[in-house]
Amino acid sequence: MELRSYIIRRLVLLIPVLFGVTVFIFGITMLFSPGQRASLYVTSPRQLADLPAIIERYGLDEPFLTQYGTWIGQVLSGNLGWSNVASMPVWDAIWHYLPATLDLAIFAAPLIILTGIFLGSTAAAHKDRPLDHGTRVVAIFGWSLPTFWLGLLLMMVFYGYFRGFLPPGRLSIQMDMVVNSADFIRYTHINTIDAILNLNGPVLLDTLRHLILPVITLSVVNVAFIMRLMRSSMLESLGKGYILTARAKGLPERVVVNKHARRNALIPVITVSGYLFAALANGVVITETIFNYKGIGWWAWQSAVRLDIASILGFALFNAVLFVGVNLVVDILYTRIDPRVRLGEAVQ
Amino acid sequence: MEDLIRIRDLSVRFYTYEGVVHAIDDLDLDIKQGETLGIVGETGSGKSMTALAILRLVPYPGKIESGSIVFCDKDSGGELELLKLKEDRMRAIRGNKISMVFQEPGAALNPVFTIGDQISEVFLLHRRQELGRRAKQRVDSLLSDGNGLAAGLKRPFWLWQSRLYSKIAEGPHPLEPRFLSHLPLFRRLLWRLKDEAGLLTVDMLKDVEIPDAARVAAHYPHELSGGMKQRAVIAMALACSPKLLIADEPTTSLDVTIQAQMLELFRRIKADKGASVLFVTHNLGVASEVCDRLAVMYAGRLCEVASIEEIFLHPSHPYTKALLNAVPIPGKELQTIPGALADALNPPPGCRFHPRCPSAMPMCQQERAKLKEVSRDHMVACHLF
Amino acid sequence: MSKRFSKMGWIVLAALLCLSLVLMPGCTTSPAEQEEEEEEPGGPAIPYKNDGIFVAMTIGDIASLDPAWGYDTASGEQTDYIYETLIWWDGESADQFVNVLADDWELLPDGVTYRFHIRDGVKFHEGGDLSPEDVEYSFERAMIQDRDGGPLWMFYVPLLGVGGYGDVTFADIDAAVEVDGEWVVFTLDDGAFAAPWLQILCGPWASIVDMEWCITNEEWDGTEGDAPNHNNPERQDSYLFDHSNGTGHWKLNLWDPAIQIKLEKFDGYWGGAVPFDWVITQIVDEWTDRKLALLNGDADHVYVPRQYIDELEGIADLTIYKGLPQLNLDGFFFNQDISEVSTYVGSGTLDGNGIPRDFFTDLDVRKGFCYAFEYDTYLEDILKNEGEQMGSPIIDGLAHYNPDALMYEYDLAKAEEHLKAAWGGEVWEKGFKFTLVYNTGNDARKSGSEILANNLFAINPKFQVSVLATQWSSTLAQIVSGVYPMFNIGWMADYPDPDNFATPFLHSEEGLFAHYLSYYNAEVDDLIMQGRYELDPTARKAIYYELQDLAYEDPACIYLFQPQGRRYFTKYIKGFYFNTMIPGNPGPLHDMSKSES
């Protein structure tokens, strides 16, 4: 009951934000002259003559409010417009590309969080000892690595040097034939999951082979991020009085660190898992672009470079909603983990 | 009275970026059976460090450089050299034979566990066998007078449990239960241990005069008042009725009325548990209330040890005198100690107090004074004697 | 102290470790070289994979599967596989034809009536039978759809002599294509130009669709009343956008937009055996990925951008076709009437910090520029010698192309001479500043622009041309609004006829470029008109030869090169031949085959 009312309050608070979001992103696109936006419908110089007709047709020279009105009207009725990049409605496009990205995420996210937390707390437990310095240096390196460059290096080595061992793309031709054949049921379109549900080993292996490099690329930076955070908050809680108490009780160090320290150290980490979502969202754009892995990030990039406004708007909006939602969940989680926090305080 | 703890030329050093800090310097000190020994001194005089050193909990980058701490414990067979003990045996002593109460009750309790959890943790750790015994009794009683279908169904489990618990009750580290305690589902078989620990916890809380103990046990620390927290901490420390209770400024963070209650509590505990107490404080008044003997420390060294009366009637060391004068007494104007506490990084040579000492002599700057017995059980480290 | 040292040691060690990790790829060249020694000269052997499947990897997705909609090569390529036309190109020829869905045709002596006899026993993928009505419907449906910027003007102009749907009544459209028993009759607009009607009929837009199937799927129902509802629809509003039902060798299996298109062998094909069970076209934007796929045998054909051809030199297992002439032409266009709102002309006057709006009206300026371009460098470095310089829009492969027409060569002396003469010498002493525009991402155009800018600067340091990249969208919009003083863009053939090139480049009214750049030359204009309606080849030849000379004398732009294409297949693909009019990359798939030997 308390929780529900809290969630409702938060959701209500979201409405103005989301409204602002729409105005904002739509406002950006209006920086375009009608002519420019018209020529987005045009593919060759032949159609130069048609520009005025197109402006006329889509009312591109209407005043801002009118155009925004029409747009938001469509959006509210579930129509985000047409994505030229995907040759389908934006809304469908999102669901068309999301599974591929989830394929990445279901491997990357756990990898990031677990390794990050493990490394972080280990480093903290050995503060100022070689192990700590070692992990730290590695972390800072990882943290400073340009994702796109890391990707290129990996490709340079694995595409060029060990040719054909870890191929680009999402599936090899043969497996693609299997996946699109009638007797392979695509429950989720997330290949790893579908392969398991269909008990199809080859497809699973093939998928994994294509996933390894992108997952690594996607993870490194974020692992470093989480680890760094975990380390400092672990150090903080290791310095606390109750740790001394726990030791004075005679608890073995293992229990002191894993039970008393980590439980407390996790709190800030939980709160940043919201940022982790953002980090992933940013990460997939670069990773998928580099590896020509056609997920939602690749689509976003294509839309951006090919100026597919509807897609850009839709994607940004989609992300915003998702992001806000994730943060809400995180806040609730937070109140569950830390008894000191009452619902509502968590907002700050 | 024979000694419980015998500390001999104990030295603790801190290796910091700025340099080496001599937190404790060749300290000799005894704690007698059943007495309350107070350690007084300004902040940074090394009194808390001494306490931590006894538990071997000197925090990094500190290090116990040399010396010996002997723990004479009749029932666990004579004298133990704490500094030479294996870590696991030391753990068996911490919180069990020797336990500690910290200055900040707020900080001393883990915010994410309930009071009850944190106290029963001690029982589960040090009183496993006893818990096993109690649990077994309970199961057996169930077995004996349990009838009806439900009981019939549960019987095999009860039998198993009773076997497990008896195992726990006997051996210190019985294999089977330990193995099971790592298996997700079977772990459940051992839940009665927790229950028993919980019951003991509640008794413990009652013992430290916490009203409505059962409910408090279920509370999280942030839901309790400072005094309550401190009581809980004390309860935690007394859980295994230790031989030595170390109290590190237990009352400083509490307001005066609560302080009084706490001191009262301490006296009572000492009375009925017969434990020795090492009472670390900077407050002579408080010390005079609870302590039998008093040790005065300055800059990591011991200046003077004597019975509380001796100290107050015939203070010998100039620093002790200074301290006593610094205690506010109505009608008598207050004298502060000139100069600042010795710099821990590079302390003055010879007697560390000489820069501030009214009656300093040339030799004070060269050599440090040995601890001499000026009168019976009254030791002083000063060239004046 | 020692403690600190060891700590430092650790840090340095860790740092070095990371560094070495980072640098590792850089250092591992040596093993690679060893590998090279083991390499046989012909490069690595390419394994034979995916028997019976033709896998092509290219760039850019298709716009629509609706033949009436598509105007881009990618779409045309796919529709050519799925659908068929009445007649098609005969082998490599651009003016000889073979019968496909028509088994016989004739041009009546009146010169404007084409009659096609429709083959029977032809089945559509969905099972329907081909009838003359289907043919009539296909053409009329296309003309009714006539979307903005679509290809359908190619029907309207010859058949009805007008631009599009807006200019005619339903009756006109209905009358233009008629069924006469087994025959389908096209009546061209009399006085229609020698427009290559037969060549237009070979294009994807002339594909034949199944009337019944279309109507059952809410396409145009054939009545006048329903026509407006199907004119100029949104791409996705046409049912044929992502559904197809042709008579071609392959039928659509899956279109996974921006990822791949899978075509499946059509067993009921009237023409007998079909070479490939599957035709898979994957969209792979990254060159590296395409290259690897080709060398690993995962792809049978990939699109190889010109700048990477060196990387595939001397690989034995590849079959490479080079120097294939393409019907398109790039140029630097002069804007002779720059819009006053232009921000690309500096001060806007001839004071050394800008150019006046009519700067390029001066013939000497344009000629000077033409002489100032380093054609050979461009050919070698940027076109990798895959191209042929052109002196006019009438390019090689079009009828009446004059191989020895005059054209400008790189000659700074002549350039200087003209620029000295320009604007009564003012240009030379004052100098000028303006911005030369090309569309982002087109390396060739960027380099070309830079070459020109550098050469002008070399002639006279007061000649300062800055090169600017703009996005395609703004490029087009700005051309229309006429703010660019000069820009680099190209034109591609719809059908191989000189008129299709002369008009856009040179005709002051109808010509896209000429119009927006205010290029006007009366002589040129009526030569174009004459040429368009002249039926006698010799006379026509004369006209276009003259036109080519005029184009040289009064240049509308710096004519660059007619680029040449290239095709890369694994050695297992046989039977490719090049016809410049067949859209897309792989070429005439139905005549090709794949086998291990």
Place this chain on the structure above:
Amino acid sequence: MSDWKFMARQLVRNPLSLMGIIIIVVFAFIAILAPLVAPPPGGHWNPYLIPRDGYSATPQPPSEEHIFGTTQGQYDIFYGVVWGTRSAFRVGLVVIGIVLAVGIILGSLAGYFGGVIDEVIMRITDIFLAFPALILAMAIVSVIGPSLRSVMIALAVVSWPSYARLIRGDILQVREEDYIEASRGLGASSGRVIIRHALPNAIYPTLVMASLDIGAIVLSAAALSFLGLGAPEGYADWGQLTSFARNWIVGPPGDPLKYWYAVTIPGLFILFFVLGWNLLGDAFRDILDPKLARR
């Protein structure tokens, strides 16, 4: 400012941060001395445009006149990375500048006056924080047209809110301090109170955080450039140099790592630049962190 001195001492003592300082100083020198290290060709040439040696696409290996070789389109890598250092500093400093200015103004207004102003400003930050940064930046750049300027604008737009919030928080803290009350009591104008009393006491952590964000910002800028949403072709910019190598990661068969120089070198510069700032930042955080302060 004894804590400044203390911090300086710590930074120099701590080997990590020392390494960071050295790296940054080196880059600073490269940036300042760029015209000497890599002299631009004469004429009206904009020094930020990388000179080309021919127009062929294939990268050329390191040689005397191109010590780092040339990348796709014969752009001289050495020249590119040297002047790229300037671009990097420019982007970093400009963006941080803007962000700080905006953040401080809005943040202190919100924090000091609270109430409606606070509410409004915070909701606005909510709007901006509702997007994953890079994605919003991408959208903005793509629409206002790729160029270094757009990149800076975009990055500023996406990163000011967090600063506004930080400042707001700190102002809220000091607002209650006695000396603020005092100066209010003395009838000083709000503006004066903010500038003279509140800010100087609240801004310190923000400044530190800002200075350390430069690395991250340069990284995002490079990412945008790499995605083709940054500097125009041929502009000296690390991200773009890296993207030039995109099509050359795999050499011809038999020499797969032929073009390693085009791939690795620009990336290394980005890595070390960012690394420098992060090393410094990490040390700063440890020092500033009260819980980890020296015993």
